[in-house]
Amino acid sequence: MKTAAPKMTTTRLKAGMTGWLFISIAVIMIAAFYFYPMIQALILSFKTGTGSNLTFNGIDNYKRLFTDSMFITAVKNTFIYLIFQVPLMVILALFISVLLNDKNLKFKGFFRTAIFLPCITSLVAYSVVFKYLFSADGLVNSLLLNLHVIGTPIQWITDPFWAKVTIIIAITWRWTGYNMIFYLSGLQNIDSSIYEAARIDGASPIRQFFSITVPLLKPIILFTSITSTIGTLQLFDEIMNITKGGPGNATSSISQYIYNLSFKYSSDFGYAATVSYSIVIMIIILSIIQFKVAGEKK
């Protein structure tokens, strides 16, 4: 035993070295391209000034967040999207995936593709299309007018309320299919014998949905809610391309505010970094809450 011990350590050491060898390139790359910029951005968030004339100003940038009405509006807007869009999309995706999982449904492949396609189209292209669909004399308005649902055209993009609705419709259209794919794969992992047993016991389809499907899909629902929350907090392209944050700041998002601070206004990169870190903090807090509410107890 005594003689074997040092040999064991060398072998373990060798094995350890080989392991490190394999991951060393990845570690260096991650350190250089992920952690270094993150730390630089954190340092930048304590500086102020325009362009490259930056000076340290302690936590003033973080204090400024709480008095900055544009930032507060952007946060409010982002949370309005979050509160309405994430549950809407998750429920819709769940509903559609259950329908599409039906064994008796024909043209399953066509429907699945059709609903999944939006999330692989170009963000800019679809935003531009949406802008035209929802413009004052666009397709949506003429359709609604012809069906006599409305009397006067809705100002989808130039009215503060309807502009928010347009954004929510746009992101729901794009991301529902993405979440649906996760639910479909989850549904296919549920053993059909469970449903058979439930049917024999006389459970209605609705009861089956709430008592079997939803509980068994819980981890996937958690996953999609968290990724959707993160996605919504980083919402940028749709806002930038459909409404540019307008009218007024009615649809501006936090990410768009970061863009404005950096490139539209007077290049305040320090404060823009501070706003970016505020998103990081919000995502961490929301993810913890979601894990606590829906996560598995260990």
Next chain:
Amino acid sequence: MKKMSFLLLIASLILLSACSSNTEKAATTTDSGKKEITVWAWDPNFNIAALKLAKDRYVAKHPDVNVNIVEYAQNDIVQKMNAGLNSGSTKGLPNVVLIEDYRAQNFLQAYPDSFHDMSSSIKASDFADYKIGPTSYNGKQYGVPFDSGVMGLYVRTDYLEQAGYKVADLTNIDWDKFIEIGKAVKQKTGKEMLTQDPNDLGLIRGMIQSAGSWYLKEDGKTPNLAGNAALKEALLTYKSLFDANIVKMNADWSQFLAAFNSGAVASVPTGNWITPSIKAEASQSGKWAVVPFPKLKNVPESVNASSLGGSSWYVLNSDGQDTAADFLKETFGSDQELYQDMLSKIGIVGSLNAASSGKAYDVADPYFGGDKVYKKFAEWTKQVPKVNYGLHTYAIEDIMTVEIQNYLNGKDVDAVLKDAQGQAEAQLK
């Protein structure tokens, strides 16, 4: 094994450093010994077209120089310039760049050593007076003033006639008269008088500059919103336009173009850079006229001339700056014939004083009913009041768009300006 891992580590480090130390070829000379400069600008019908004319004339005299013209959207240029200059490297940036006057001070002050001093290449006094403020900093002339941005009121003569008005009735008017005519046009023809994007306050900018006023005080930093008589009058006028129900809403640039190209509106008050876009609709030839930009009625300083979104050329402090400076000096900085060419071929009214007369200005344009519109624009360029755009035009404009929405929904005008002032002071530290 240790050796192996050490070698691999070294190899990966070399790989990494190879990514960063890859020395790009300097922009000055190409393999054939030719000097090369790169120019960035936006708008193919206007700036890029002007650049091509300038390039042809310059290269004819300097065959050893190659001018590389690159078109980007204005926002992309702003982003690339900020990212590049902020990184402290001029690699990947152009030698000459077009910058909008509203943003010029921002660049000049944020990156003070990045631009080439043009004081010795051009004479500032050769250009329209109001262009010098935005293009100079600390007593040095950095920009070569280009697009005058001078505003005019483009009107549809056929709609006006239907409503019982002649072009003379709209010449040198104030905004109250404009609204009065607009109502009549709407009543007789059913067409709106103008189109507006609620996110773009260009019209208000035009109105306040016509009175020699701006969002900021003379120092270019202190917000000048509450108690700004010209701005208050501009807001009152803006609301009257909406109350009179003569505004067609648009949500972006292409809808803005569509509004007048499709014949939906009777007038377009904007910068002269819109001329090529107006003329793009050949079927409306002869139906348009240009009259001076209306002035503010209750502000005595207001004149019938203003400027909107003009721009100027800048040389970056990098390899090839001397060639770039020489290119600008010999073309946009002094070449009067080039300006004649730009006018007759593209319809560009520059801001070089010496170029504001000549044959091209005397040509009657059949599109505008045979009127010598360019002579008019050149004349108005001399009357535009000089203001300091300062550093924060677009930051303040975002505050103003929100407050103006509140104002249009019934908030008191003084409260609107007071609140905007408070927000601007809190934000622009």
